[in-house]
Amino acid sequence: MKNIKIAIGIALVVLGFASCKDEKQEKAQKTVENYVIYVDSVKNVAAADLKDNWKSVEAEYDRRSQEAQAALADIKDNAAATEKVNASKIKYEEFRDEMTAQFAPPAPSPKQQLRDALFGAGKIGDDMSFSWVNAQNIHSVYQQFVHTVENNKDRYSREDWDEIKLMYEALDSRKNTVEKEGLSAEDNRKIAGLKVKFAPMYTVNRMGAKSEENKDAKK
Structure with a gap:
């Protein structure tokens, strides 16, 4: 049991x-x-x-x-x-x-990509506002702009150069305002040097880009 x-x-x-x-x-x-x-x-x-x-x-x-x-x-x-x-x-x-x-957000247009390279991502949009540029940072803004153009000058199309000229003139216009807001003499001098460097670089390379486009068009 x-x-x-x-x-x-x-x-x-x-x-x-x-x-x-x-x-x-x-x-x-x-x-x-x-x-x-x-x-x-x-x-x-x-x-x-x-x-x-x-x-x-x-x-x-x-x-x-x-x-x-x-x-x-x-x-x-x-x-x-x-x-x-x-x-x-x-x-x-x-x-x-x-x-x-x-x-994912849509890829920026070629124009916006160029602006981002010249000034930093998202700094310049369709409103073309340069209000973020002031007496303290304007020299570095010019520096980035001119050095970026210099490093990429052989790759720009004629349309790119036209956009670069537009942005350059807008930055110059902002400089006129910033000069009255305490821009130092030293930064002003450095900016003048960058402008001297940019002017012939723009003229020569835009003409070269236009010439290349004319050659391609004939082909």
Whole structure:
């Protein structure tokens, strides 16, 4: 009788262990399925709706991805589950790359790229405002402008040179204002030297760019 009780007790423990094990596997399978469903559901959301919540989408994906990877260890024969997880991972990464490209701001126009190079990114926009140029920084602004032109003079087109001349004249106009706001004699002298350097460089290279365009047109 005693042996029967012991056998029954062992059987109950084994059954309980098996039940726990099955429950753990079932939970792991469900975690994997929820991960797959999440990836598929995100792909069905309109890009406009995703854009405002993209950080939350990414955070939720990372959480579910980590949980799914951990769940694989609790699945005895996990080959099929692993394949599902890997397929969804690839699917999401391709989708993320597509959305990242869509959400990225449009590339600046060639004109804006030139302005950014001459003055710094975002300093001069369509409003052509030079209000940020003052007595303390105007010399460095001229310096960057002239040195950038010097370093790239062989690559500029005639249209680029026309834009450079427009920007140069606008900067000169700002200098007239800045001179009344405490521009030092030393900075004024240094700027004069940069202007002397720029003038012949502009004239010669713009003529060369125009000549090259005329040659290309004849061809």
